[in-house]
Amino acid sequence: MNRKEELITRWIDGELNAETREEFDQLMADDPEFCSRIRKEAEGIGSKMRSEIPADVQPPYPDFFNSQIQKRIREEDRAGAPERAAGGISVLWWLRSPLTWGTAALFMILLLSRNDDGISGTGSYVVSTYAPDPGVSVERAEYDTDAQATVIMLTGLERIPDEVEVKGRDITAYQPSGSRGGGLFYAGQDQLAYVMERGIGGVPEILAR
Amino acid sequence: MKRRGYIIILFIGLLLMHGWSVASAQENDAVAPGEKSTLNTKFWGALVHASNSTPKKPVQKELALRLGKAFKQYKTFELLGQHTQDKVFRDYVNWIVPSDELNLEFESKGPAKGGGMKVLLKLWQKKKVLVKSDAVIKPGKPLFIAGPLWREGRLIFVLELRE
Amino acid sequence: MNFFRLIPSNRAKEVPDGGGAGGDIPASQRDRQLVELCKSGDNQAFDELVTLYRGKVYAMILNMIHNDADAWDLSQDVFVKAWKALPKFEARSAFYTWLYRITHNVTYDWIRKRKRVVSGEFEDSLMEQAEPGALTTPKSADLPDVAMERTELRGRIARAIENLSDDHREVILRKEIDGLSYQEIAEVAGCSVGTVMSRLFYARKKLQASLEENRS
Numbered sequence: 001m002n003r004k005e006e007l008i009t010r011w012i013d014g015e016l017n018a019e020t021r022e023e024f025d026q027l028m029a030d031d032p033e034f035c036s037r038i039r040k041e042a043e044g045i046g047s048k049m050r051s052e053i054p055a056d057v058q059p060p061y062p063d064f065f066n067s068q069i070q071k072r073i074r075e076e077d078r079a080g081a082p083e084r085a086a087g088g089i090s091v092l093w094w095l096r097s098p099l100t101w102g103t104a105a106l107f108m109i110l111l112l113s114r115n116d117d118g119i120s121g122t123g124s125y126v127v128s129t130y131a132p133d134p135g136v137s138v139e140r141a142e143y144d145t146d147a148q149a150t151v152i153m154l155t156g157l158e159r160i161p162d163e164v165e166v167k168g169r170d171i172t173a174y175q176p177s178g179s180r181g182g183g184l185f186y187a188g189q190d191q192l193a194y195v196m197e198r199g200i201g202g203v204p205e206i207l208a209r
Numbered sequence: 210m211k212r213r214g215y216i217i218i219l220f221i222g223l224l225l226m227h228g229w230s231v232a233s234a235q236e237n238d239a240v241a242p243g244e245k246s247t248l249n250t251k252f253w254g255a256l257v258h259a260s261n262s263t264p265k266k267p268v269q270k271e272l273a274l275r276l277g278k279a280f281k282q283y284k285t286f287e288l289l290g291q292h293t294q295d296k297v298f299r300d301y302v303n304w305i306v307p308s309d310e311l312n313l314e315f316e317s318k319g320p321a322k323g324g325g326m327k328v329l330l331k332l333w334q335k336k337k338v339l340v341k342s343d344a345v346i347k348p349g350k351p352l353f354i355a356g357p358l359w360r361e362g363r364l365i366f367v368l369e370l371r372e
Numbered sequence: 373m374n375f376f377r378l379i380p381s382n383r384a385k386e387v388p389d390g391g392g393a394g395g396d397i398p399a400s401q402r403d404r405q406l407v408e409l410c411k412s413g414d415n416q417a418f419d420e421l422v423t424l425y426r427g428k429v430y431a432m433i434l435n436m437i438h439n440d441a442d443a444w445d446l447s448q449d450v451f452v453k454a455w456k457a458l459p460k461f462e463a464r465s466a467f468y469t470w471l472y473r474i475t476h477n478v479t480y481d482w483i484r485k486r487k488r489v490v491s492g493e494f495e496d497s498l499m500e501q502a503e504p505g506a507l508t509t510p511k512s513a514d515l516p517d518v519a520m521e522r523t524e525l526r527g528r529i530a531r532a533i534e535n536l537s538d539d540h541r542e543v544i545l546r547k548e549i550d551g552l553s554y555q556e557i558a559e560v561a562g563c564s565v566g567t568v569m570s571r572l573f574y575a576r577k578k579l580q581a582s583l584e585e586n587r588s
Binding site: 061064123124125126127128129130131132133136138141143144146147148149150151152153154157158159160162164166167168169170171172174183185194196203204206 | 256258275276277278279280289290291292293294303304306307308309310311312314325327332333334336337338339340341342343344345346347349350351352353354355356357358359360364370
């Protein structure tokens, strides 16, 4: 980038200072058409950009967005809490007490006797849920030890009328389409079962079967 | 002296519970982006109708047993459709048994520390998202997502990770 | 119980916006006050900052990487990192510049890692073809991460911007869309003012050429 280009760029962006203003004024006097053309082009580009590209886009599910951040912060704070302990205090005096060790032993017995297949164990688990519809609630989202499965149970759902036919197919192959989440579903020997696309707002739409 | 003892017991209990919750929370930690996906990951999904009538095509026994324990009010479970998705890549949107009424969308977010896969689930009823959920799914430990009521029973999605 | 609705996130309506007659406090002062509250551990104050800036942060990332889900995740990462780094924030720059710097770092980290993944192990596996009747596998070699949801919807200029390098794209977006000064862009991008000007000039030149090419 040469000096001329720099001066014009500064001028376009309103970033001339006293020193560069003087230099630019000279440049403008020497070649006003060139300066104006470059500026017009730059302003045209800026204008087109602003018409096509948003400066502010709310993330989907904004309440959920915030709550997830709060959740992660709480987890980070819990993990980092020992580092923030105030210095200069002897916290080890309690270690000498037999009561301490007795309590710890009791706690470990209780801990080990739990069936820990859930959140901290070997089962699948739900990290978080969010129901955007205010009429719908998550009644349950937890590991069921008996069933050895994680259950998400919702209330407030609209019942599907009996006369509506709900049936699926045994899908054996899936080919994604160009748009995010769309695809071709095959059953049996390359028999096309569904064509799915995403509509506005990501709504799934079965186009053909 | 007695009072000091009680304070010590309470303090230790809280400290141990804190340590336990930190350990649990750390299991949820995401793996670093770019870490290799489990390329042999296979998901099996199904749409099941839970009711008390005789099913035309019952689900296999072990699944029926588990569903029965999770949803005690239902005795029979009919398989309406199933879908095995092989080699699920990170951030790849998948669907379980799509239909006009109900759809379960899931997206693998890569392996989770402590085993299993992180998934982002979205349950749709027609054009509406019923629930959005982050979960970790582990082999042999399926997710049951209970949907709306239909014909004297309830529709349930099953999602399972198979190694 | 849907316990995730317990945290209100619309408190931005109660926080005065910057500027304006009628006694509203300027945005910079509002941010400073909220930051001070955050430093004393006030999570609600941080939640308000998130609400105030989530739209900008999300848009900035989305405009760089064009992937909704990743932009969502990365935006979350930005705010969590901001929370962790807040104790070190000394208000030498505006809060938003500091936040956008974190946004830049998070975005570039993602871009770098993405490039490594795309050029590495994923490609071979995606070339595998399924046998007929086999269990479900993708039938074509299609990188799941590459398909851009908005490709068809974006205009000419937006598509032309994608052809710029990450550095040039970032600078032109910060200038024309976010309205940052050279100094602010330099702070966000971690480069000199001279580099900002040079990248801006080049980006405009390239975009102009691209538009003229399309016209002809």
